[in-house]
Amino acid sequence: MVLLKSHSCGELKKEHVGQTVTLAGWVDRRRDHGGLIFIDLRDRQGIVQVVFNPEVAKPCHEVANQMRSEFVVRVSGEVARRPPGTENLKLPTGEVEVTAHDAEVLNPSRTPPFYINEDEEVEENLRLRYRYLDLRRAGMQENMMLRHHMVKFIRDFLDAEGFIEIETPILIKSTPEGARDYLVPSRVHAGKFYALPQSPQQLKQLLMVAGFEKYYQIARCFRDEDTRADRQPEFTQLDLEMSFIEDEDILNLMERLFIALTKTIKPEMKVMEPFPRFSYTDVMERFGTDKPDLRFGLELKDLSDIAARSSFDIFTSAVAGGGKVKGICAPGCAGYSRKQLDDLNQLARSCGAGGLVTVALGEAGGGGLDELTQDMVRSAAAKFLTLEQIKEMAERLEATVGDLLLVVAGDASTVNTSLGALRQEIGQRLKLADPGTLAFAYVKDFPLLRKNEETGYWEPEHHPFTRPWDEDVSLLDTAPGKVRGKHYDMICNGLEIGGGSLRIYTTELQRRVFRLLGYTDDEIEERFGHMLEAFEYGAPPHGGIALGIDRIVMLLARRETIREVIAFPKTQSALDLTFNAPAPVTEEQLTELHILLREEEE
RNA sequence: GGCCCCGUGGUGUAGCGGUCUAACAUGCCACCCUGUCACGGUGGAGAUCGCCGGUUCGAAUCCGGCCGGGGUCGCCA
Numbered sequence: 001m002v003l004l005k006s007h008s009c010g011e012l013k014k015e016h017v018g019q020t021v022t023l024a025g026w027v028d029r030r031r032d033h034g035g036l037i038f039i040d041l042r043d044r045q046g047i048v049q050v051v052f053n054p055e056v057a058k059p060c061h062e063v064a065n066q067m068r069s070e071f072v073v074r075v076s077g078e079v080a081r082r083p084p085g086t087e088n089l090k091l092p093t094g095e096v097e098v099t100a101h102d103a104e105v106l107n108p109s110r111t112p113p114f115y116i117n118e119d120e121e122v123e124e125n126l127r128l129r130y131r132y133l134d135l136r137r138a139g140m141q142e143n144m145m146l147r148h149h150m151v152k153f154i155r156d157f158l159d160a161e162g163f164i165e166i167e168t169p170i171l172i173k174s175t176p177e178g179a180r181d182y183l184v185p186s187r188v189h190a191g192k193f194y195a196l197p198q199s200p201q202q203l204k205q206l207l208m209v210a211g212f213e214k215y216y217q218i219a220r221c222f223r224d225e226d227t228r229a230d231r232q233p234e235f236t237q238l239d240l241e242m243s244f245i246e247d248e249d250i251l252n253l254m255e256r257l258f259i260a261l262t263k264t265i266k267p268e269m270k271v272m273e274p275f276p277r278f279s280y281t282d283v284m285e286r287f288g289t290d291k292p293d294l295r296f297g298l299e300l301k302d303l304s305d306i307a308a309r310s311s312f313d314i315f316t317s318a319v320a321g322g323g324k325v326k327g328i329c330a331p332g333c334a335g336y337s338r339k340q341l342d343d344l345n346q347l348a349r350s351c352g353a354g355g356l357v358t359v360a361l362g363e364a365g366g367g368g369l370d371e372l373t374q375d376m377v378r379s380a381a382a383k384f385l386t387l388e389q390i391k392e393m394a395e396r397l398e399a400t401v402g403d404l405l406l407v408v409a410g411d412a413s414t415v416n417t418s419l420g421a422l423r424q425e426i427g428q429r430l431k432l433a434d435p436g437t438l439a440f441a442y443v444k445d446f447p448l449l450r451k452n453e454e455t456g457y458w459e460p461e462h463h464p465f466t467r468p469w470d471e472d473v474s475l476l477d478t479a480p481g482k483v484r485g486k487h488y489d490m491i492c493n494g495l496e497i498g499g500g501s502l503r504i505y506t507t508e509l510q511r512r513v514f515r516l517l518g519y520t521d522d523e524i525e526e527r528f529g530h531m532l533e534a535f536e537y538g539a540p541p542h543g544g545i546a547l548g549i550d551r552i553v554m555l556l557a558r559r560e561t562i563r564e565v566i567a568f569p570k571t572q573s574a575l576d577l578t579f580n581a582p583a584p585v586t587e588e589q590l591t592e593l594h595i596l597l598r599e600e601e602e
Numbered sequence: 603g604g605c606c607c608c609g610u611g612g613u614g615u616a617g618c619g620g621u622c623u624a625a626c627a628u629g630c631c632a633c634c635c636u637g638u639c640a641c642g643g644u645g646g647a648g649a650u651c652g653c654c655g656g657u658u659c660g661a662a663u664c665c666g667g668c669c670g671g672g673g674u675c676g677c678c679a
């Protein structure tokens with residue numbers, strides 16, 4: 001192998017002492033002692049100290065004099081044990097150093113716009129503009145490495161399980177349901193467009209019809225929707241599909257994969273196992289969200305029966321109107337200020353709740369609930385609740401003196417959603433979630449369909465290929481909202497990291513579902529004809545799952561956003577700041593694509 | 603589209619109506635220094651405080667609008 005270097009900086013140890021080596025890398029830091037110059041030389045593997053001594057090699061010392069941070073240099077010299085007392089235990093290579101005999105600046109560097117060699121927060125748009133420098137920083141190198149190891153582990157694991165990786169096209173057809181498509185105009189076919197896949201969903205089902213039985217792919221997906229900390233316009237999924245299986249086959253496989261994966265590449269993180277399975281209804285009732293962070297408790301409790309006996313109009317009318325009154329306990333938060341309570345109220349309102357009733361139980365450090373008296377209670381609802389009712393609520397919420405009860409009244413789904421948000425907020429404020437733990441779980445038994453209140457149409461909770469429960473199929477015509485789907489989500493630490501389902505594999509049932517979703521037969525034929533046709537040629541029962549690789553790396557890397565684990569991510573407004581994309585194209589390009597730009601109105 | 607947060611030398615922060623001719627740390631430049639490792643020392647350069655407008659005798663500071671970034675709701679089958 002012809003390289004500019006014989007060794008990596010990071011690999012040098014005592015064993016190399018006496019060897020002559022050639023290194024190449026970046027100047028991490030320079031310490032000039034007038035006589036001696038120390039250069040910390042960095043490459044991907046690590047850092048080693050190079051000593052330039054004018055008495056050993058004068059010309060070489062002069063080269064080092066020119067070196068500055070991030071210069072790319074090549075150094076030859078002898079690996080030497082450091083003089084006693086000068087070893088640096090903080091460096092893996094700290095027992096040795098390289099005495100330079102020869103050095104060369106391969107390429108100088110301008111002073112970087114931000115620190116490469118320090119772990120300091122830098123404004124994100126600056127990092128993105130100079131992403132190649134940002135990626136040079138240790139933290140980002142680690143993230144990319146972790147991502148590589150994770151994807152490699154997944155490939156090896158699935159290969160050993162008999163899966164084969166098959167690539168599917170990036171240029172496919174727009175199916176205007178679901179997310180907005182990214183479109184690509186066709187040059188050859190005037191006025192027609194390809195769409196980038198939102199996921200390889202239909203393709204992987206067709207691969208099952210093709211008889212591959214076990215398929216997977218590390219697949220890029222595209223959705224033209226607004227971004228979030230955990231959402232990008234393009235993202236990567238582990239896409240997987242199997243034939244002749246039940247849902248538990250997939251869930252067990254994924255459970256084994258993630259336990260093995262974590263133990264291998266992130267052994268210091270704790271994984272809660274086995275992965276619990278929740279029903280959708282259960283998880284909504286207990287946590288107020290379909291992706292709860294299970295690293296802490298603080299479960300929602302139904303207080304409707306107690307509330308109904310109170311003289312608090314908001315409570316009684318909610319219950320009388322078929323709604324619910326539920327609450328959670330914020331431990332130790334009885335002393336919350338007006339402002340803090342206001343913020344929580346605001347959060348509840350932003351989730352659609354009419355308001356939030358807070359009940360502060362005395363002062364922290366007080367005795368047990370038995371010692372609670374009416375005048376220790378601070379609450380707008382205090383005068384409508386008897387001390388007994390307050391105690392009863394507190395008991396059910398496992399609260400004691402010094403705690404704060406958060407109670408919401410209203411229709412069941414709003415109550416759950418807002419308390420779910422409050423639970424998450426309190427968990428965060430009180431740092432209840434151990435950052436070193438991964439709490440995976442499955443959520444199952446979702447409703448197959450959800451009514452769009454605006455359009456009045458039924459819409460799939462997951463996607464239109466999800467198989468309904470066998471015993472619920474008869475409800476499709478009579479009570480579509482009651483039909484349960486064979487759909488499952490994988491969640492971890494409050495994030496949805498994946499979802500999948502068993503699929504419909506007969507033309508008849510698939511057509512029935514499409515009709516229920518409001519498609520005419522013509523539309524069904526035009527949009528999904530190829531699927532229905534495929535099902536007529538021996539489609540096996542099949543199902544699969546898709547997992548968000550970016551989110552999983554983010555969790556393992558303990559980062560707050562997936563941008564930290566994507567080499568070249570986009571901003572919240574979908575801009576690529578490194579390339580400045582999207583960008584205008586030439587008139588010639590547009591002409592070739594048969595495109596005439598509209599004048600934007602307003 | 604709604605709501606919230608942020609924008610001050612290269613970088614990260616402080617300053618929040620006059621004392622700002624804008625502070626601190628680090629980086630950068632020059633000189634000194636032969637065992638440092640976030641080396642040290644001396645000196646220096648570097649900011650019309652995101653942009654526009656308003657209030658005021660006076661604005662980095664208060665108000666409004668805009669731009670950019672982020673968080674979130676909507677949206678994400």
